[in-house]
Amino acid sequence: MNKFAMQFCTALISLFMLSTAAYAADDAELEAVREKVSQMFETIGPEHVYPSPVPGWYTVRKGAIVAYISGDGRFLMQGDMIDLDGQVNLSEGERNKARLEMMADVSDDQMILFTPEDVKYTVAVFTDIDCTYCRKLHAQIDDYMANGIEVKYLLYPRSGPTGNSWVKAEHVWCADDRQDALTQAKLDSKFDTHNCDSSMISKHYSIGQDVGLTGTPAIILPDGSLMSGYLPPDQLRQRLDMAQPVAAN
16 A cells, blocks of 8 residues: 555544544434433423534424524524525424324324315315314315315314313214214204214314414315415315426426
8 A cells, every 4th residue: 555545544534533523422412402301391302302404403393393402402492493595494394294293193094084086185184163164164175175185184173172162073073974974063963973982082182282283274285384274175276286396307
């Protein structure tokens, strides 16, 4: 091995050792931050803290709640982090990922589905039986399906467990035909129901709080983004078409 090759190899080894030391330091700092955060907040575990796009800061994410903590564990900041060069809201991207993860844990038999023959898009909709705009949305369910939009309903009684809407949601869930029961409930019509395990309403309600709902109806799009409020079928289809990635040639 000539002198140049030996110098080159020595430089590579030094660089590797420096990189290894840096990674070890980063890992130690991350673990220290995780330990501090999990000790200070009962609902935050070590798995909820990980590196952020900004050196020296870490992301804290629990559900759709996103915050940032400094590497020394001293400063906690809530708010949106914006990449000005890319004009991207990094925090909203984290929220979208969180919503997708939460929705992935809900199977189809744990929701009430309205599925067209030709499914182009699937959205999750949090609905309150007594909400005016929720009823308006459901009154057009055939039009949503005609646009190729599958609607997966989660029941979210806004008044909480003590409200009459919660009881109605339980009755819908315990009906043999939940699709028809939901339709009849939104029309204030009677339908057949029975006693059953209705704890799924609590799960839907908890998920709704975790994804960051501010009202109903609330629509979660395929990319995890959250739309609060009613959107007519054609406009929702246009929104979904615009968000669809363009296929490469």
